[in-house]
Amino acid sequence: MSKPRIATTSLCGCFGCHMSLLDIDDRILALAELVTFDRSPINDYKEFQGRCAVGLIEGGCANAENVHVLRRFREQCDILISVGDCAISGGLPALRNMVPLAECLREAYVSGPSVHNPAERIPDDPEIPLLLDKVYPAHEVVHIDYHLPGCPPSADTLWQALTALLGGKSIELPYALIKYD
Ligand code: SF4
Numbered sequence: 001m002s003k004p005r006i007a008t009t010s011l012c013g014c015f016g017c018h019m020s021l022l023d024i025d026d027r028i029l030a031l032a033e034l035v036t037f038d039r040s041p042i043n044d045y046k047e048f049q050g051r052c053a054v055g056l057i058e059g060g061c062a063n064a065e066n067v068h069v070l071r072r073f074r075e076q077c078d079i080l081i082s083v084g085d086c087a088i089s090g091g092l093p094a095l096r097n098m099v100p101l102a103e104c105l106r107e108a109y110v111s112g113p114s115v116h117n118p119a120e121r122i123p124d125d126p127e128i129p130l131l132l133d134k135v136y137p138a139h140e141v142v143h144i145d146y147h148l149p150g151c152p153p154s155a156d157t158l159w160q161a162l163t164a165l166l167g168g169k170s171i172e173l174p175y176a177l178i179k180y181d
Helices: 016-022 027-034 064-076 085-089 092-098 101-111 155-166
Strands: 005-010 052-058 061-063 077-083 131-136 146-148
Touching: 005 016, 005 064, 016 052, 016 155, 027 155, 052 064, 052 085, 052 155, 061 064, 064 077, 064 131, 077 085, 077 155, 085 092, 092 131, 101 131, 146 155
Parallel strands: 005 052, 052 077, 077 146
Antiparallel strands: 061 131
């Protein structure tokens, strides 16, 4: 019987949630026995190889490419999980939501204290993904099945959630894994 496939992506995140996944230490060997990794920064596959049982989403949507990737994950994955506060609420990148996008761009590229840009040109190469008006949490773009909070969620949280789902059970996390004091 073929193993279930899991895919992961980092949208507008810092890769800290992926680091936390790698922090399951030697259990990564057990995970490799349980699943096949599909599209993921872990194996650097850029395209899906097949239908996936689980997709892990790190980061919210800050630009058009993030939206495209997230929609692709929703199409290809049976269960989609927002991993970490950036996917769940936008996280730190969403601090820019309080400032109009035009002002953010001007501060970053024209009038910031360390900027030298006499032509006052704001980068607009078509290869650069268009920034959205604000940073959106993943569930405001596609349906998300589970949220795993934390910045990042701990390795044990990720391990317990993944092994429960892959075993066909619902996720039941003990209080110790979801408290942050
Ligand atoms: Fe990084 Fe924290 Fe956001 Fe995860 S939730 S991508 S660790 S800032």
